Amino acid sequence: MKKLAIHGGSKIRKSPFPSYDVIDKEEIKEVTRVLKTGILSRFLGVWHKDFYGGPEVQSLEKEWAKYFKVKHAISVNSATSGLISAVGALGIGPGDEVIVTPYSMCISATAPLFYGATPVFADVEPEYFCLDPKSIEKKITKRTKAIIVVNLFGQPYDAEKINKIAKKHNIAIIEDSAQSPGAKYQGKYAGTLGDIGIFSLNYHKHIHSGEGGIVVTNNDEFAERIRLIRNHAEAVVEAKGVENIINMVGFNFRMTEIEAAIARCQLRKLKPLIDKRRKNVVYLTNKLKPIPFLKFPATRLGATHSFYMHPFLFDSKRAGVSRTKFIDAVRAELMPTKRRETEGVKVNFGYVKPIYLMPMFQQKIAFGPKGWPFNKSAQYKKGLCPVVERLHFEEFCSHELMHPNMTKKDLDNVVSAFTKVAENLDELK
Numbered sequence: 565m566k567k568l569a570i571h572g573g574s575k576i577r578k579s580p581f582p583s584y585d586v587i588d589k590e591e592i593k594e595v596t597r598v599l600k601t602g603i604l605s606r607f608l609g610v611w612h613k614d615f616y617g618g619p620e621v622q623s624l625e626k627e628w629a630k631y632f633k634v635k636h637a638i639s640v641n642s643a644t645s646g647l648i649s650a651v652g653a654l655g656i657g658p659g660d661e662v663i664v665t666p667y668s669m670c671i672s673a674t675a676p677l678f679y680g681a682t683p684v685f686a687d688v689e690p691e692y693f694c695l696d697p698k699s700i701e702k703k704i705t706k707r708t709k710a711i712i713v714v715n716l717f718g719q720p721y722d723a724e725k726i727n728k729i730a731k732k733h734n735i736a737i738i739e740d741s742a743q744s745p746g747a748k749y750q751g752k753y754a755g756t757l758g759d760i761g762i763f764s765l766n767y768h769k770h771i772h773s774g775e776g777g778i779v780v781t782n783n784d785e786f787a788e789r790i791r792l793i794r795n796h797a798e799a800v801v802e803a804k805g806v807e808n809i810i811n812m813v814g815f816n817f818r819m820t821e822i823e824a825a826i827a828r829c830q831l832r833k834l835k836p837l838i839d840k841r842r843k844n845v846v847y848l849t850n851k852l853k854p855i856p857f858l859k860f861p862a863t864r865l866g867a868t869h870s871f872y873m874h875p876f877l878f879d880s881k882r883a884g885v886s887r888t889k890f891i892d893a894v895r896a897e898l899m900p901t902k903r904r905e906t907e908g909v910k911v912n913f914g915y916v917k918p919i920y921l922m923p924m925f926q927q928k929i930a931f932g933p934k935g936w937p938f939n940k941s942a943q944y945k946k947g948l949c950p951v952v953e954r955l956h957f958e959e960f961c962s963h964e965l966m967h968p969n970m971t972k973k974d975l976d977n978v979v980s981a982f983t984k985v986a987e988n989l990d991e992l993k
């Protein structure tokens with residue numbers, strides 16, 4: 565008799581998993597308070613006291629800077645706009661190159677394009693999935709101006725090695741920490757390890773305000789240039805007496821008072837939320853470790869992980885079945901997560917297709933029809949980064965069933981599903 569749910573057997577889990585709820589009474593109270601003031605944003609796009617925004621925005625920035633032990637925190641309306649403003653603040657322009665990772669949300673690699681710079685892809689570490697320092701070194705040229713490192717899935721990048729390389733070549737580091745608020749490396753918060761760090765407050769992240777982002781830096785000049793880019797720089801520079809007007813073409817990247825009020829509540833919840841994720845991951849990893857064809861990657865030495873996702877690697881040779889078959893069978897045993905039913909069971913294989921394989925890079929078409937701003941030597945062929953291709957197309961898997969609202973019983977269901985499929989692999993052969 566067939567046992568696996570994918571073949572009509574009975575499912576391990578019959579009701580949806582709990583939703584990831586981080587919004588409660590506190591946020592409702594704060595939003596109501598802000599609504600009653602009638603001022604939902606206090607930014608003015610001219611040189612004026614209100615150029616820096618209203619009380620909620622400014623309080624959030626102070627609290628964020630204090631929490632992360634960094635000199636400046638600048639709120640923006642997304643990590644996407646945060647990354648764009650970081651590239652701008654560094655004075656990067658046409659002809660420059662920026663080293664980026666192929667394994668991330670696409671903006672981590674496309675942000676340089678908005679200033680006419682060319683993204684150059686380096687490969688990732690097979691065990692931690694962040695940019696590999698050895699690969700970075702091979703990609704540095706006279707034109708390299710910055711590296712955009714990503715603290716992927718909650719794992720900090722190798723700041724020790726990569727910061728050294730950057731220093732040696734006089735290159736800036738932009739640190740995309742959208743997936744890693746609260747992770748640490750050598751005692752410092754991820755996001756504060758490079759020259760400019762970016763956090764996301766979108767709905768899918770550890771803590772959120774619907775949409776939103778925060779940029780952090782210890783550099784006064786970068787901070788002020790980011791504030792200018794956030795808020796119509798070109799209309800402000802003259803009155804403010806700004807002399808360096810390179811990249812001072814501004815946007816509206818401003819956060820509202822409502823989002824800032826929510827984000828202030830959310831920041832207070834960050835630590836307990838991450839502690840719970842870590843505890844859940846330890847529990848699951850210990851229970852799943854005996855499955856011989858799954859490998860749960862370690863956290864980098866000297867780092868703490870914040871587990872945006874719980875990654876693992878699948879060895880199809882050892883298992884004797886394909887990764888797709890295995891993950892589909894596990895999914896069939898489980899159920900979706902409440903409020904996110906349309907996303908299906910939160911167990912996946914692969915992550916995003918290596919970014920250089922997107923049509924934009926394959927055809928070198930970004931702005932206009934003539935291939936601007938890619939430089940002629942830019943390489944985006946399949947095979948460019950073999951580690952990321954192997955991870956994405958063969959080995960990499962992840963799940964999100966370790967979020968803080970999961971109970972022990974929920975976690976045990978996840979363990980039972982994996983174990984059941986592992987014990988009945990013959991059914992999949």
Ligand SMILES: *Cc1c(COP(=O)(O)O)cnc(C)c1O
Binds near residue numbers: 645668671743763766
């Ligand atoms: C989510 C995410 C972003 C973009 O964040 P938004 O706030 O949605 O713009 C950037 N980089 C990484 C690694 C992300 O996960």
